[in-house]
Amino acid sequence: MNDKKTYLFDKPRNVKLVIWTLVLACAGTLIADVFAHRHVDHPWESMFGFYAAFGFGAYALLVLVSEGIRFLVQRREGYYDD
Numbered sequence: 345m346n347d348k349k350t351y352l353f354d355k356p357r358n359v360k361l362v363i364w365t366l367v368l369a370c371a372g373t374l375i376a377d378v379f380a381h382r383h384v385d386h387p388w389e390s391m392f393g394f395y396a397a398f399g400f401g402a403y404a405l406l407v408l409v410s411e412g413i414r415f416l417v418q419r420r421e422g423y424y425d426d
Contacts, residue, residue, distance in 0.1 A: 370396070 353359055374396055384390050 374393055377392060377395070382389065388394060
C-alpha cells in the first residue's frame with residue numbers, strides 16, 4: 345500500500361515552471377524599464393536597471409549580514425535538551 349502523498353513541487357516540471365515564470369517576470373520588468381517614464385529625485389535613479397541592481401544588492405547584503413549574525417545567536421547542539 346503506497347500512501348505517500350505527492351505535493352505540487354515534488355515534480356521537477358513544476359519547479360522549472362515556477363523558476364521560468366520568475367525569470368520571465370524579471371526580464372519583462374527590466375525591459376519595461378526602457379519604456380517607463382520615472383520622476384526621479386536623484387540622477388542615479390534614471391540609469392537603466394537601477395532598481396533591479398539595487399534590489400539584488402540589497403538582498404545579497406541581507407544574506408551576508410544574516411550569515412554573520414548567525415554566529416552571535418546560534419546555540420550549541422542539544423541546548424534545549426538540558
